[in-house]
Amino acid sequence: MATDTGQRPASAPSSLRSSGPSRYADPLFRAIAFTAGASVLVILGLMIGTTTRDALPVFEYQGLVSFFTSDEWRAGFSRTEFTGEYGAFSFIYGTVVTSLLAVAVALPLAIAVSLYINRLAPKRLKRPLAYTVELLAAIPSVVYGLWGLLFFAPTFIRPVMELLNRTLEPVPILGRLFAGPVFTTSYFTAGMVLAVMILPIITAITREVMAQVPRDQVDAAYGMGATDFEVMTKVIIRTSFPGIVGATMLGLGRALGETIAVAMLVGGSQRWGLSLFFGGDSMAGHIANTFQDAAPETVLALIAVGVGLFVITVIVNVLARLLVWRIGRVAGDAAL
Amino acid sequence: MTTTLTPETPPTFRPLGEIDAHTRRRKRRSQLFRYVLLVAMGLSLFPLVLILWTVVSNGIGAFGWEFLTQPEPPARREGGGYLNGIVGTLYMVGIATVLAVPLGVLAAVYLVEYGRGWFAGTVRFFTDVMTGVPSVFVGLFVYAALVRQFSFGTIMGAVGLAIMMLPIVVRSSEEMLKLVPEDQRAASAGLGARKWQTITKVVLPTAGPGIVTGSMLAVARAAGETAVLLLTALGSLQVVTAFSGVAQSSITLLIYQGAKQPFDPGKERAWAGAMLLMGIVFLLTFTARWITARRTR
Numbered sequence: 001m002a003t004d005t006g007q008r009p010a011s012a013p014s015s016l017r018s019s020g021p022s023r024y025a026d027p028l029f030r031a032i033a034f035t036a037g038a039s040v041l042v043i044l045g046l047m048i049g050t051t052t053r054d055a056l057p058v059f060e061y062q063g064l065v066s067f068f069t070s071d072e073w074r075a076g077f078s079r080t081e082f083t084g085e086y087g088a089f090s091f092i093y094g095t096v097v098t099s100l101l102a103v104a105v106a107l108p109l110a111i112a113v114s115l116y117i118n119r120l121a122p123k124r125l126k127r128p129l130a131y132t133v134e135l136l137a138a139i140p141s142v143v144y145g146l147w148g149l150l151f152f153a154p155t156f157i158r159p160v161m162e163l164l165n166r167t168l169e170p171v172p173i174l175g176r177l178f179a180g181p182v183f184t185t186s187y188f189t190a191g192m193v194l195a196v197m198i199l200p201i202i203t204a205i206t207r208e209v210m211a212q213v214p215r216d217q218v219d220a221a222y223g224m225g226a227t228d229f230e231v232m233t234k235v236i237i238r239t240s241f242p243g244i245v246g247a248t249m250l251g252l253g254r255a256l257g258e259t260i261a262v263a264m265l266v267g268g269s270q271r272w273g274l275s276l277f278f279g280g281d282s283m284a285g286h287i288a289n290t291f292q293d294a295a296p297e298t299v300l301a302l303i304a305v306g307v308g309l310f311v312i313t314v315i316v317n318v319l320a321r322l323l324v325w326r327i328g329r330v331a332g333d334a335a336l
Numbered sequence: 337m338t339t340t341l342t343p344e345t346p347p348t349f350r351p352l353g354e355i356d357a358h359t360r361r362r363k364r365r366s367q368l369f370r371y372v373l374l375v376a377m378g379l380s381l382f383p384l385v386l387i388l389w390t391v392v393s394n395g396i397g398a399f400g401w402e403f404l405t406q407p408e409p410p411a412r413r414e415g416g417g418y419l420n421g422i423v424g425t426l427y428m429v430g431i432a433t434v435l436a437v438p439l440g441v442l443a444a445v446y447l448v449e450y451g452r453g454w455f456a457g458t459v460r461f462f463t464d465v466m467t468g469v470p471s472v473f474v475g476l477f478v479y480a481a482l483v484r485q486f487s488f489g490t491i492m493g494a495v496g497l498a499i500m501m502l503p504i505v506v507r508s509s510e511e512m513l514k515l516v517p518e519d520q521r522a523a524s525a526g527l528g529a530r531k532w533q534t535i536t537k538v539v540l541p542t543a544g545p546g547i548v549t550g551s552m553l554a555v556a557r558a559a560g561e562t563a564v565l566l567l568t569a570l571g572s573l574q575v576v577t578a579f580s581g582v583a584q585s586s587i588t589l590l591i592y593q594g595a596k597q598p599f600d601p602g603k604e605r606a607w608a609g610a611m612l613l614m615g616i617v618f619l620l621t622f623t624a625r626w627i628t629a630r631r632t633r
Contacts, residue, residue, distance in 0.1 A: 022530075025530060025532050026530050026531050026532050028532075029531070029532035029535070030450055030531075030532075032442060033442050033443075033445045033446035033449070033450055034446055034450065035442075036439050036440075036442030036443040036445070036446055037442075037443045037446035037447060037450075037451065037456070037459050038459070039439060039443065040443055040459055040462060040463050040466065040502065040503070040506065041458065041459060041462055043466075043499060043502070044462055044465070044466055044469075046477070046481065047469070047473070047474070047477040047499075050477055050480045050481045051473070051476055051477055051480055053480075054480050108376075109376050109379065109380055112372065112373050112376030112377070113373075113376055113377055113380045115373055116373040116374065116376065116377040117377075120370060120373060120374070121377075129377065129381075131625070132381055132384060133380050133381070133384075135384060135618075135621070136383065136384055138556065138617055138618065138621045139384075139387060139560075139614065139617070140559070140560025140561070140562070140588060140613055140614070140617060141560070141562065141563075142560065142562040142588045142591050142592050142595075142610075142613075143387070143391065143560070143591070143610045143613060143614060144387075145592070145595060146591055146592075146594075146595040146606055146607070146610050147387050147390055147391065147610070149595050149596075150394075150595060150603060150606075150607075151390045151394075152386070152390075196383045199380060199383075203380070227362050227363055227365070227366035228366045228369065228370060229362075229365055229366035229369040229370075230362070230366070232369070250468070253468045254468070256470070257468065257469070257470025257471070257472070257473070258470070259470060259471055259472040259562070259563035260562040260563050260566075260588075260592060263563075264592070264595060264596065284470055284472045284563070287472050287476065287567075288472055288563055288566055288567075291566065291567055292566070292570070299479075302476070303476050303479075303480055306470075306472060306473045306476040309470055309472070309473060310469065310470065310473045313468060313469065313470055313473075314465060314468070314469070316468075317464075317465050317468035318465060320468075321461065321464050321465065
């Protein structure tokens, strides 16, 4: 080979190319890598396809509108046909209420924590504080469920719920949200534990977005005599607002899809109630709570609930990604 | 008429350092806000401390050698441990890692080294979307696609976990591959290496520690996963070594069942299981962070 190349004119590009089978190595490697990359899309596509195929008969049997708006859920026991009643509104309501509660509590906290870490914390404490809050994301959700069920709900949340119930129930319209009786496992309990679970997600992104606010803007505000409060609310929060919204949506998406912790804390009934202290069920929670005892027809209905949940979470996630996308990739959120 | 150059009453100047009421109010509000932020910061650290404290103080009693080497007895009985869950978790997470990490790293290689244009963008975007897919939905998918045809078992749980891990591995590996300097690729090509040789002999070894870090975080996520396993592995009271066909257990499933049943010995074991699980997850997380911190310094 070596002597051979010496005799050919160097200008011919073919002289540098191998003619052996190893010339297929690069295209082959490229094809393997491409297949791996495409497999992500294939898996996602399969996930949607398989579950939708199973869910379609349920939607046909129950009617699409009735499936999402009826609150009558009676599990059937048939292997071959549909006999039950499958209206998933109670679970949709539970999912939405617990998630909104979680965001309502976690978002102000996350903004406050991000502001504190970015603007007020001593330099040496910034990283440890951020790590410590984000460590909450590493705790498995079943541990949150166990902790919430056996410790946090009975000792901390129940007294809070009773207090809110006593003080706010007499308020005219708002009071209906805080009406008794108070259940230890309820929308409120699940919402509070969810808030702890999504706090690190919202904080991580909000903190990074706030750190990207141009220093000049902050200094200019101080130079004009603005106080810390004015700089934080009028410069930092305003500039990083789109990122905060994206972070919130990501947190919301996580809360909507959270399964085990909610399944253990939300109450596990098949009904819904306007009161936050009512023990209901969420979509994901209901699937986890009843799957193991479900007859084949009910399993299909549960898959249909799963499809509904998937659609909701994907919409929220896509919106969130589009918002965070513009700001650029935020390091570490894949790990959350 | 004599005019005096100095007016009768000299104009009043506010002495330096004295602040008017409006500014004082603004400053006071700012100070108050700083306190509010401090309280919020403390409040946010509170749950972590509380969780660590409750899990350890409740779990330490049932934890020990017996806990690690005996399978779970009926919930009413004292003693015993989580061996069936430990075996199941190690088994399924191990298989899931073998499935997800090579595929994920290759997908990341595609995105960084070859991916141009809309297709790579689509893959990237949907990988991000996939990180947000609820775990129970992944469980439903594996159930509908595989479990119904075959049976609950180790491999089904592993497939479910692998799907959960995949997007995390892809995105973290991608970030690490991007950090490899372009000069190294050019130098390798200059030495006559083909692209695949450059990737396998230069790029991947350079990004290796970072890829390991990302994979460890994915493993930690999989070890703590419950909902997927509930629908694919189902749970078992015995130690299961079968690859497929027999329902498998996991630490998380045992915690879930232990928390929901009424007997105290079972609950105590659930706390001990939570302690063990958090130990595993935190060990993986800390090691990963330690590697990253050392590399980025």
